[in-house]
Amino acid sequence: MKRCQACGYVIDGEAREIVPDSGSGARPTLYRHLKAEDCTAAKRERIATPSPLQRQLRRL
Ligand SMILES: [Zn+2]
Known part of the structure; x- marks a missing residue:
């Protein structure tokens, strides 16, 4: 699972890879x-x- 570094949400489609310098x-x-x-x-x-x-918590 890929997570966006900018917004912190999971990336569903195409992701931009950021390769740290070696x-x-x-x-x-x-x-x-x-x-x-x-x-x-x-x-x-x-x-x-x-x-x-979240849905469960709302029901309580
Ligand atoms: Zn993002």
């Missing part, structure tokens, strides 16, 4: 949404579709 040691490859609009869309989608846990 001189700074071994680091995991980071991912970002391709466009800023994709970050906005991911946030909006998250708000529109609450997780099962």
